Amino acid sequence: MTLLIVLSGIGILLVLITAFKLDAFLAFVMVSLYLGLARGLPFEDTISAIQTGIGDTLSSLVMILGFGAMLGKLVADSGAAQRITRSLVRFFGKDKIPWALMLTGFVVGIPMFFSVGFVILIPLVFTIGFTTGLPLLYIGIPLMAAMSVAHGYLPPHPGPAAVVEIFNADMGTTLIYGILIAIPAIIIGGPILSSRMKHYNPRPLEDFYVTRDVSGENLPSAGISFCCALLPVILIGLSGIASLFLSGSGAVVHILKIAGDPVLAMLLSVLVGIYFLGLRRGRQMKPLMEDLAHAVSSITMVFLIIAGAGAFKEVMVQSGVSSYVADMLKGTGLSPLLLGWIIAAAIRISIGSATVAALTAASIMLPMVRASTVSPELMVIAIGAGSLILSHVNDGGFWLVKEYFNLSIRETLLTWTVMETVVAVIGLIGALVLGVFV
Numbered sequence: 001m002t003l004l005i006v007l008s009g010i011g012i013l014l015v016l017i018t019a020f021k022l023d024a025f026l027a028f029v030m031v032s033l034y035l036g037l038a039r040g041l042p043f044e045d046t047i048s049a050i051q052t053g054i055g056d057t058l059s060s061l062v063m064i065l066g067f068g069a070m071l072g073k074l075v076a077d078s079g080a081a082q083r084i085t086r087s088l089v090r091f092f093g094k095d096k097i098p099w100a101l102m103l104t105g106f107v108v109g110i111p112m113f114f115s116v117g118f119v120i121l122i123p124l125v126f127t128i129g130f131t132t133g134l135p136l137l138y139i140g141i142p143l144m145a146a147m148s149v150a151h152g153y154l155p156p157h158p159g160p161a162a163v164v165e166i167f168n169a170d171m172g173t174t175l176i177y178g179i180l181i182a183i184p185a186i187i188i189g190g191p192i193l194s195s196r197m198k199h200y201n202p203r204p205l206e207d208f209y210v211t212r213d214v215s216g217e218n219l220p221s222a223g224i225s226f227c228c229a230l231l232p233v234i235l236i237g238l239s240g241i242a243s244l245f246l247s248g249s250g251a252v253v254h255i256l257k258i259a260g261d262p263v264l265a266m267l268l269s270v271l272v273g274i275y276f277l278g279l280r281r282g283r284q285m286k287p288l289m290e291d292l293a294h295a296v297s298s299i300t301m302v303f304l305i306i307a308g309a310g311a312f313k314e315v316m317v318q319s320g321v322s323s324y325v326a327d328m329l330k331g332t333g334l335s336p337l338l339l340g341w342i343i344a345a346a347i348r349i350s351i352g353s354a355t356v357a358a359l360t361a362a363s364i365m366l367p368m369v370r371a372s373t374v375s376p377e378l379m380v381i382a383i384g385a386g387s388l389i390l391s392h393v394n395d396g397g398f399w400l401v402k403e404y405f406n407l408s409i410r411e412t413l414l415t416w417t418v419m420e421t422v423v424a425v426i427g428l429i430g431a432l433v434l435g436v437f438v
Contacts, residue, residue, distance in 0.1 A: 028312050062303065145423055169380050242256040385430075
């Protein structure tokens with residue numbers, strides 16, 4: 001009976017989101033109510049579990065995601081993203097432009113939401129393509145692969161950051177493991193894969209690209225641009241390295257761990273960005289703060305979706321569903337990494353949202369992770385990788401790529417969807433391989 005309740009709950013969630021187009025937050029809360037009541041929890045306890053789940057999930061993520069949105073806005077509006085692109089293209093040269101754009105996507109994609117980074121950088125891809133004569137997807141796929149991997153694998157992006165909280169994983173260690181696995185994923189899913197796509201050379205609408213010479217625009221220096229965009233990664237990464245390789249409680253280790261706390265790292269990065277990408281470039285504080293407020297308000301629904309997934313997780317735990325599912329999954333004999341990836345992939349294919357897929361899969365896998373010796377950090381990456389697979393017509397990213405590149409649905413499936421599937425599979429392989437050593 002419990003299994004039937006679990007499957008029907010997930011089925012209802014998928015139907016509400018896909019068939020009825022209901023907002024994911026509302027769907028999560030409704031399904032959480034259904035699961036709690038169907039499992040015999042009193043109504044008051046079910047409501048309490050929902051409230052607890054929302055509060056616990058958002059308690060620290062609100063600051064991390066809010067600061068992340070602010071930093072992304074600063075990097076975008078200041079022109080730092082454009083400077084990073086130009087610097088890498090100039091350094092690599094025309095023959096290695098796909099590799100330059102791959103690195104651009106990774107650097108810019110870490111502090112910036114995928115859809116925001118896509119809209120900002122794709123016109124630059126078009127301009128570079130038309131200037132050099134290179135096929136657009138040949139140079140565009142590497143950039144999109146890198147941004148997608150950052151979105152799926154790496155905190156402080158919403159999905160991975162929320163799964164880190166659910167599994168109580170270490171964010172610095174997750175970031176280090178994520179970058180190690182991301183390197184082969186973006187190389188194979190980026191320049192190597194795109195070299196097989198040179199025959200696709202779409203002609204996007206002229207509204208989507210710039211044909212004028214923008215080389216003389218007043219942009220931040222390359223050093224400032226890279227430092228501001230990568231500062232959260234540097235601080236959190238150093239903290240993770242200190243935890244993994246430095247023992248003792250010396251002052252240096254203590255300072256690195258404090259500075260690498262995700263909330264403090266993001267706050268420091270925003271403050272540095274406000275000065276170097278805003279005030280120092282002549283921006284006034286009041287309009288600058290208004291822009292940052294708008295950046296945070298634009299991700300309100302992301303907060304609510306994560307909150308809804310937290311409610312779903314807590315009801316699963318308090319009603320005993322999670323323990324039942326964990327016992328059942330343990331009987332399969334499959335690696336938790338593989339199981340988490342499969343569950344996330346199935347939900348992703350069904351509803352399209354990578355964030356919802358990752359959070360739902362994490363909620364289902366939580367008790368099994370607690371009962372096993374698997375690395376929670378690798379579980380974050382495996383689930384994040386599964387949440388990227390097989391993007392198709394129910395995914396907003398699919399339509400962004402289709403419309404901006406002016407592709408047919410078939411062409412989008414054969415390019416963007418194939419790339420997303422490649423990075424999802426490489427992510428799983430990387431997690432399994434790294435799991436042998438950690």
